[in-house]
Amino acid sequence: MELARLTERVLWVRGPANVGVILLDNSKVALIDSGCDQQFAKKLFELLSDYRFKVSHILNTHAHADHIGGNSFFQEKCGCKIMASTLEAPTIRQPLIQCAVLFSGAPIGDLMNRFIMANPSQVEVVTANEIKLDELRIEILDLPGHSVNQKGFLVDGVAFLADTLFPDNFFSKQRLPFNYDPNSHTQTLERLRKIEANCFIGGHFQPQNSIGSLIASNLSHLNESLDFMRGLLKTPMPQDRVVKAFLDHYGLKKTNWEYYLYRTMVNGYLSSLHKHGEIKYRVLDNLPVWYAA
Ligand SMILES: [Zn+2]
Incomplete structure (x- = not known):
């Protein structure tokens, strides 16, 4: 596991779902998502501790287990504040909702597994389209489709785009990215074209300077x-x-x-x-x- 720098204030860690690390004041950091599970979170915690970084906030893009899997670990270890959107927050508090939605009723035990159901964590709802952490402005991007109320974050010229775009190899046989609402996802993909940033990073794609061709290929798969x-x-x-x-x-x-x-x-x-x-x-x-x- 490595901490890679994107800008003066923004770093990232590659994982099954990538994690953003935003440098705040006094060695505090805000994470964008918290990793796929407790094991990943423990390694991330150790890596951040090597740099004397302390997690004060987690900004969750959406409530899928691979993005919130480390929430409870960090909340217990660091007492950090976790923030999420109105319709993602309830599932982060009560991950059983995710299983019930998928099964359309009281879920079977099989569905209540670590890929679907993370540990619950306490989370604060953010409705504004920007937040400030230690005077650092973070713009919140509206990215519904893959998940009901998914959000992205634009900070210091880096756009964290959550699970909006997937690399071409994701669309192969045996694999297809999840899509909750293809209608809103189409609109989100169109909106991504207007985001001005120097660098774009997704939950499942690495940092890149432009995303035009990725948007086109994702739209084409969707259509x-x-x-x-x-x-x-x-x-x-x-x-x-x-x-x-x-x-x-x-x-x-x-x-x-x-x-x-x-x-x-x-x-x-x-x-x-x-x-x-x-x-x-x-x-x-x-x-x-x-x-x-
Ligand atoms: Zn997802």
């Missing part, structure tokens, strides 16, 4: 998925078959709890097209059937 769904529903199809067709299309073979993760994503594609009046559903003989409008 391909929406087009696939449009084509599929020219023939009416029960909802469970839509999920299967989507998974088959991407060569995804889900044999356990991950199925419910992807089912939630497919439902997001349905609701995005439904919102635009492109598709409809009817419950026939107790089966929801979807079709082109």
